[in-house]
Amino acid sequence: MSAADLFHKQFGTEPAGLWAAPGRVNLIGEHTDYNEGFVLPFALPQRTVAAVGPAPADEWTVCSTFEDGCVSFGVTAPGEVTGWAAYVAGVVWSLRDAGFDVPGARIALDSDVPVGSGLSSSAALESSVLTALADLGGLDLPLERRPALAQRAENVYVGAPTGILDQSASIRCQAGRALFLDCRTYEVKQIPFDLAAEGLAILVINSNAPHQHVDGEYGVRRKSCEEAARILGVPALRDVPLDGLADALDRLDDEVMRRRVRHIVTEDQRVLDTVALLEADRVREIGPLLTASHASMRDDFEITVRQIDLAVEAALSAGAYGARMTGGGFGGCVLALIDTDRADATIEAVETAYAKEAFTPPTCWIATAGPGAGRL
Ligand code: GAF
Numbered sequence: 137m138s139a140a141d142l143f144h145k146q147f148g149t150e151p152a153g154l155w156a157a158p159g160r161v162n163l164i165g166e167h168t169d170y171n172e173g174f175v176l177p178f179a180l181p182q183r184t185v186a187a188v189g190p191a192p193a194d195e196w197t198v199c200s201t202f203e204d205g206c207v208s209f210g211v212t213a214p215g216e217v218t219g220w221a222a223y224v225a226g227v228v229w230s231l232r233d234a235g236f237d238v239p240g241a242r243i244a245l246d247s248d249v250p251v252g253s254g255l256s257s258s259a260a261l262e263s264s265v266l267t268a269l270a271d272l273g274g275l276d277l278p279l280e281r282r283p284a285l286a287q288r289a290e291n292v293y294v295g296a297p298t299g300i301l302d303q304s305a306s307i308r309c310q311a312g313r314a315l316f317l318d319c320r321t322y323e324v325k326q327i328p329f330d331l332a333a334e335g336l337a338i339l340v341i342n343s344n345a346p347h348q349h350v351d352g353e354y355g356v357r358r359k360s361c362e363e364a365a366r367i368l369g370v371p372a373l374r375d376v377p378l379d380g381l382a383d384a385l386d387r388l389d390d391e392v393m394r395r396r397v398r399h400i401v402t403e404d405q406r407v408l409d410t411v412a413l414l415e416a417d418r419v420r421e422i423g424p425l426l427t428a429s430h431a432s433m434r435d436d437f438e439i440t441v442r443q444i445d446l447a448v449e450a451a452l453s454a455g456a457y458g459a460r461m462t463g464g465g466f467g468g469c470v471l472a473l474i475d476t477d478r479a480d481a482t483i484e485a486v487e488t489a490y491a492k493e494a495f496t497p498p499t500c501w502i503a504t505a506g507p508g509a510g511r512l
Contacts, residue, residue, distance in 0.1 A: 137201050143187035143244035146199050146206060151187035151244070152272060157263035157509035158183040159249035159256045160305035161340060161471055162462045163314055163329075164422075164429050165407040167437060169299030171361050171400045172320035172372035174407040177301060178329055178505035179309035184247035184260040185512070188268040191240035198224045200245040214293040223261045226293030230285045231269060231277075239273040250499075253342050254463025258294075259302030262286040267307070267509040280322055282307045297355050298464075309508040316411050320374060327414050329505050334419050337476040341451065341486055342499040345443040345467040354464055357437065360396045364388060373400040399436040403429060423457025423473050430460035430470075439465030443495050447472075447486050454478065454485035471503070 143151045158179040165175035191197060198221050199206040207221035211232070217225035224243060231238045243265060249257040266286050270277045277285075283303035290296050290303075300319055309315045314329040331337055365373050368384055376384045381401045385394045406425045413421045430448050434440045444461045451459040451472035459472035474482050483500045490498055 137246070139185040139187040139201070139244050139246040142199060142201055142246060143189065143242070146244060147189065147242050149189065151189045151242075153268070154185055154187050154512040155264050155268035155271065155510065156183045156185045156512055157260045157267060157306045158309070158506050159260045160302060160309065161255065161338065161469070161503050162301060162305070163338075163471070164410050164426060164460070165301075165403060166429065166433055166462070166465070167299075167357060167361070167439070168374070168400055168403050168407065169301040169319040170297075170358055171365075171374050171404075173374040173400065173404040175301045175304075175317050175319060176314050176327070176407050176410060177305035177309065177317075178314040178503075179305060179311075179508050180249065180255060180503055181506040182247075182249045182255070183506070184245060184249060184257070184264040186264040186268045187244040188272060189242045190272065191242050193240050195240040196224070196228055196243070198243040198245065200247075202245075202247065202251075215295065220261070222294050223258055223289065224265050226289030227262050227265045227269065227286060229293050230289040231266070231275070233288070234285055236275050236277065237273060238269055238275075241269060241272060243268070250342060252347055252467075254461075254465070254468025256302035256306060256463075258290065259286065259306045262289050263303055263306035263509045267511070271511060279308060283322070297358055305508075307509045309505070311507040312505050314414070314505065316407075320372070325411075327411060329414065331419065332476070332504070335476055336419060336457075337474055337479060337502045339451070339456075339472045339474050339479055339482055340462075340501055340503045341447045341470040341472065343441075343443040343447055343467060343469065344496045344498055345441055347467040353439070353466060357396065357439065360393055361400060364393050364397045373397060374404060376401050378402070378405045395436040395438070399432045402432055420457050420473075426458030426460045426471070426473060427452065433461055433465065437465075441467055442493070443490070443498075444468070444470055446489050446493065446495070447498060450486040450489040451482050454482040456482060476502070
């Protein structure tokens with residue numbers, strides 16, 4: 137059932153409008169966001185659609201096609217609403233906390249962003265609701281301020297210590313472009329990303345591996361990076377230059393922390409190098425950077441699992457130019473840069489590799505860069 141149909145069924149009337157916000161694939165730049173570094177996501181065509189209509193002041197009711205029943209709430213404090221509706225209540229809370237007069241609303245949600253796959257289904261949910269409420273209430277809220285407000289909903293209300301990558305991607309990406317984002321200044325550059333013109337494609341391989349220890353391990357990585365920055369006397373690891381990496385590592389006693397720092401500092405450089413190659417129309421050449429990013433996540437940041445490493449290995453052996461895990465890690469998806477006409481062979485190679493190790497089969501599709509959040 138569509139969001140509009142659900143709205144009609146639940147509330148017996150038409151919505152005032154439909155708003156949508158996408159999931160994302162991060163082309164490169166993993167865990168760099170909360171280190172105030174660089175990321176390069178693009179928006180997926182998969183999105184969350186919010187059908188929204190007015191309600192009395194300070195009353196919000198949400199329902200969704202992914203769970204039976206509606207959740208109603210008034211003005212709440214962080215943590216008071218739980219489950220998936222917390223992302224909605226969190227957005228309301230975050231906007232109000234920033235001083236905005238948030239209109240009461242009835243909201244019906246539908247989404248085709250895969251959940252728990254590292255493709256930002258939660259950011260798509262937050263961003264669709266935030267965009268709808270901002271429009272409905274006529275809030276004076278420029279695009280560049282919106283991701284941080286959605287991020288606060290997740291950090292403070294839901295309690296997940298994530299960075300600004302996912303909400304920025306969902307809100308600020310444009311069709312046919314990758315979003316080069318400076319996570320310190322929030323400055324963006326829209327990078328043309330039309331692979332089809334080159335006979336190339338990004339194959340997304342959902343490992344369907346169960347997520348393990350996601351929240352805890354994410355928080356541990358983040359703390360380790362922040363502690364390293366403190367020891368090194370810099371505001372964030374973004375401030376450790378690549379040519380100062382060896383010195384910085386010498387100043388850290390802890391071997392695990394050294395590896396975390398090495399990942400972040402080299403990953404920031406790989407994002408910059410990827411952007412330079414894309415801007416020079418040398419798309420195939422980003423392949424080795426993608427693969428190096430994966431090796432860094434596997435060996436230094438230690439956030440991959442066997443199914444993910446296997447998908448990367450199989451894609452590369454089937455001729456991919458490069459492949460890497462995308463997203464927070466411990467499961468989720470791999471992306472591979474391939475010749476479009478190698479898609480079937482690459483998928484087969486990954487499926488065969490999975491079957492050999494008796495893993496749940498992967499789900500694969502070609503991803504194109506869709507639009508960011510907006511009214512439909
Ligand atoms: C998750 C987080 F939500 C992002 O902020 C980012 O840190 C990402 O993992 C890793 O790059 O998606």
